[in-house]
Amino acid sequence: xxxxxxxxxxxxxxxxxxxxxxxxxGELRPDLATLYEVHRAHTAAITFENLxxxxxxxVELDVKAIEGKLVHARRGxxxxxxxxxxxxxxxRIGFEVSGRGARNRTRGDSLTAVTHAVxxxxxxxxxxxxDAGFGYQGPCEPVPLARPGxxxxxxxxxxxxxxxxxxxLVLCVLRGGVWxxxxxxxxxxxxxVDYVVLNHYSSTHPRSAFVSRVIAQRPGDEVRTAxxxxxxxxxxxxxxxxxxxxxxxxxxxxxxxxxxLRLSGRDEAEVVRIHRAGD
Numbered sequence: 001x002x003x004x005x006x007x008x009x010x011x012x013x014x015x016x017x018x019x020x021x022x023x024x025x026g027e028l029r030p031d032l033a034t035l036y037e038v039h040r041a042h043t044a045a046i047t048f049e050n051l052x053x054x055x056x057x058x059v060e061l062d063v064k065a066i067e068g069k070l071v072h073a074r075r076g077x078x079x080x081x082x083x084x085x086x087x088x089x090x091x092r093i094g095f096e097v098s099g100r101g102a103r104n105r106t107r108g109d110s111l112t113a114v115t116h117a118v119x120x121x122x123x124x125x126x127x128x129x130x131d132a133g134f135g136y137q138g139p140c141e142p143v144p145l146a147r148p149g150x151x152x153x154x155x156x157x158x159x160x161x162x163x164x165x166x167x168x169l170v171l172c173v174l175r176g177g178v179w180x181x182x183x184x185x186x187x188x189x190x191x192x193v194d195y196v197v198l199n200h201y202s203s204t205h206p207r208s209a210f211v212s213r214v215i216a217q218r219p220g221d222e223v224r225t226a227x228x229x230x231x232x233x234x235x236x237x238x239x240x241x242x243x244x245x246x247x248x249x250x251x252x253x254x255x256x257x258x259x260x261l262r263l264s265g266r267d268e269a270e271v272v273r274i275h276r277a278g279d
Contacts, residue, residue: 001098002084002192003063004091008071012089015071016041030094032123032142038093039130040141042086047076047259048135048217050210054274055267059203061196063088076261078210079117079133080199084192086132087119096122097130099190101198105170105181106137115202116183117195120145129161129171135217136224136235137173137182145169155221156237176239214251214275216259225258229278232258248276 013020013028018041021027028034052069053059059081060066066085069075076082087097101114119130121142128142141154148163151174158174170184202208209215213229224235227246232254234242246254252268255261263271 002087002091004088004093006063007067007085007088007092009089009092011071012067012085013038015074016045028093030090030123032128034093035090035095035121035123035128035130036141038089039086039132042082042089042132043138043140043219046070046082046085046132047261048078048082048133048215049076049259049261050078050215051075051261051263051267051271053078053203053210054212054214055270059199061192061199074260074262076216076259077133078202078215079131080195080202082133083117083119083131084195086130090119090121090130098122099192099195100185101188101190101194102171102183102185104183106183115198116185117190117198118183118185129169131171134182135215136219136226136233138219139171140219140221143171157221157224158237175235175237178239213278214255214271216255216261218259227254227258230275248272251275 010020018037061080061084066081070077070081070085090097098120100118100120102116102118103114104112104116117133121128121130127145129145130142131138139154139159143152143159143161144150145161148161151158151160160172162170162172164170167187168184171182172179173182202210215228217226226233230245232244232246251272
């Protein structure tokens with residue numbers, strides 16, 4: 001389903017820093033230890049970012065296009081790219097992978113459309129939420145789905161999934177002593193073709209959050225970092241938030257230093273121009 005047979009798995013594993021045969025067997029095993037290792041390495045290595053969208057370029061979701069950008073060009077991407085790549089890699093390793101569509105709940109009580117792609121990976125009959133594409137607030141490791149309410153520690157951060165009516169599951173993070181909803185998703189399976197439609201809206205619609213401002217984000221074991229427009233934000237598990245303004249003259253250095261993103265000279269100039277136009 002996820003075109004895992006087309007992925008250069010060795011190149012992907014090298015990109016995220018995972019050895020292809022840690023036990024000398026010549027291949028990774030589709031077990032829980034591998035799922036944790038690949039998920040954590042992916043989120044640590046590949047930045048969440050929207051720069052191609054900002055530059056007016058189409059976001060292609062076929063595996064070779066994603067591999068070319070996120071693996072070989074060492075760029076980042078947003079949820080449809082990140083989780084399509086992760087799904088292809090996990091499928092290639094031998095995991096059972098299915099998609100879900102989620103509603104963002106970080107914006108208060110307003111009902112949002114389904115615009116976020118997540119994965120459910122089944123290991124020995126147990127489903128796990130896998131998501132490398134929710135930016136700085138997202139999980140760095142799989143979260144169990146078969147035990148709603150179970151708390152899992154990831155670095156200094158704690159997550160859980162709670163269940164609502166009609167089988168809706170909600171991913172929550174503990175921050176400052178308060179459980180906060182991140183997103184909600186139903187049991188309905190989503191397929192790659194569904195993500196093509198959602199990706200088109202998210203990457204082109206004028207009301208999409210991704211089309212008009214720089215977005216780059218990275219999760220971390222301790223501090224979570226995000227650049228959204230002019231504001232660079234750092235979150236800590238105790239509830240503290242640090243903010244600073246990033247002007248056009250600082251932008252390229254911040255993208256490199258904080259997010260490991262490097263662009264061509266032409267792309268740098270255009271991103272700075274767009275950033276400056278926000279004044």
